Amino acid sequence: MADHQQIITGFKLWHLALPVNARRDHGIGSVEHTVDIVVLRLTSEGGVSGYGEASPWVVFTGSAEASYAALDRYLRPLVVGRSLSEHAAIMDQAHSAVAHCTEAKAALDTALYDLRARLARLPVWALLGGRCRARIPLSCSIADPDFAKDLILMERLRADGVRIIKLKTGFKGHAFDMMRLERLRADYPEFDIRVDYNQGLHHDVALACVKDVAQFAPTFIEQPVKAHLHDVMARIRDSVEVPLLADESIFGPEDMARLDAIADGVSVKIMKTGGLARAQTVARIAAAKGRSAYGGDMFESGLAHLAGTHMIAATPEITLGCEFYQASYFLNEDILATPFPVEDGHVVVPDAPGLGAEVNEDMLAKYAVRVSE
Numbered sequence: 397m398a399d400h401q402q403i404i405t406g407f408k409l410w411h412l413a414l415p416v417n418a419r420r421d422h423g424i425g426s427v428e429h430t431v432d433i434v435v436l437r438l439t440s441e442g443g444v445s446g447y448g449e450a451s452p453w454v455v456f457t458g459s460a461e462a463s464y465a466a467l468d469r470y471l472r473p474l475v476v477g478r479s480l481s482e483h484a485a486i487m488d489q490a491h492s493a494v495a496h497c498t499e500a501k502a503a504l505d506t507a508l509y510d511l512r513a514r515l516a517r518l519p520v521w522a523l524l525g526g527r528c529r530a531r532i533p534l535s536c537s538i539a540d541p542d543f544a545k546d547l548i549l550m551e552r553l554r555a556d557g558v559r560i561i562k563l564k565t566g567f568k569g570h571a572f573d574m575m576r577l578e579r580l581r582a583d584y585p586e587f588d589i590r591v592d593y594n595q596g597l598h599h600d601v602a603l604a605c606v607k608d609v610a611q612f613a614p615t616f617i618e619q620p621v622k623a624h625l626h627d628v629m630a631r632i633r634d635s636v637e638v639p640l641l642a643d644e645s646i647f648g649p650e651d652m653a654r655l656d657a658i659a660d661g662v663s664v665k666i667m668k669t670g671g672l673a674r675a676q677t678v679a680r681i682a683a684a685k686g687r688s689a690y691g692g693d694m695f696e697s698g699l700a701h702l703a704g705t706h707m708i709a710a711t712p713e714i715t716l717g718c719e720f721y722q723a724s725y726f727l728n729e730d731i732l733a734t735p736f737p738v739e740d741g742h743v744v745v746p747d748a749p750g751l752g753a754e755v756n757e758d759m760l761a762k763y764a765v766r767v768s769e
């Protein structure tokens with residue numbers, strides 16, 4: 397049988413708890429000690445494997461337990477015994493088989509692309525329309541409640557050639573946010589600074605706070621208020637010169653009609669869209685509306701970063717860089733056998749077949765809290 401028609405015979409899952417090196421506070425919640433992800437390995441009848449990752453966050457998209465159950469119980473029967481040539485049909489059925497659980501669907505879509513691309517001896521970006529860029533500017537988030545620790549991180553970023561940061565705001569008071577912005581603008585003038593509230597502002601005070609922050613002229617201000625407060629987002633957008641970005645308010649293409657009113661751009665994440673091609677669709681709708689697109693992420697390992705990297709490499713509409721920093725700056729150990737490729741402040745798009753790096757299964761065994769096959 398031709399490689400692209402091979403039958404999928406293996407479907408193995410790991411729920412991992414990966415230790416992290418710091419606490420990170422965001423507007424809607426904190427991450428400390430570990431990050432929980434789910435890794436899926438699909439194997440073809442010829443013995444080749446492809447991997448995908450679900451990286452949920454309980455206060456944003458969902459839980460690792462829900463991702464695991466979605467994959468194990470509801471998506472597995474749609475996949476095992478099917479031909480790789482049915483990728484689009486499998487994903488179409490996956491979106492109907494279980495509501496939400498977009499991270500689980502992203503893991504499945506990624507593993508299908510990785511496996512197909514490995515068999516075709518092509519990088520994943522070649523299956524997504526070809527490559528428009530070889531490097532993607534990297535943004536690192538500044539989110540430690542202890543700002544002194546973030547200033548140490550800033551020195552490391554500067555030495556590494558990173559020139560974009562996203563300041564996480566709205567978790568420890570407006571004065572704390574203003575103090576950090578003043579310090580960062582003064583001491584790190586070469587950095588492109590963005591601001592992300594992760595829904596952290598109460599709608600009563602949101603406009604006043606955002607106006608203050610806008611005086612520092614960040615490149616954009618992301619999701620100041622709760623995801624469903626579209627009218628408040630629209631009011632802020634109309635009142636502030638700095639571009640407003642929607643993240644939690646927009647998951648997939650179905651939500652893009654509301655972008656017109658609420659924001660100047662969108663954070664595109666495969667964990668929200670439930671797949672790589674759907675993420676490309678979000679970016680293309682944004683561009684068609686004259687709006688910007690940014691390569692966002694969740695608390696991910698290098699495996700999900702790679703999926704996002706290939707997607708952005710094949711999506712010219714995503715022009716604001718990416719935030720795939722966790723593998724290099726947040727996890728104690730990544731699950732890839734080789735470091736996630738970052739060079740001089742840029743993610744380097746891999747050219748090797750599939751996602752372009754091997755998963756270290758010893759790491760999966762080391763950090764697994766649950767496994768099923």
Ligand SMILES: [Mg+2]
Pocket residue numbers: 592594618619643644663692
């Ligand atoms: Mg965000």
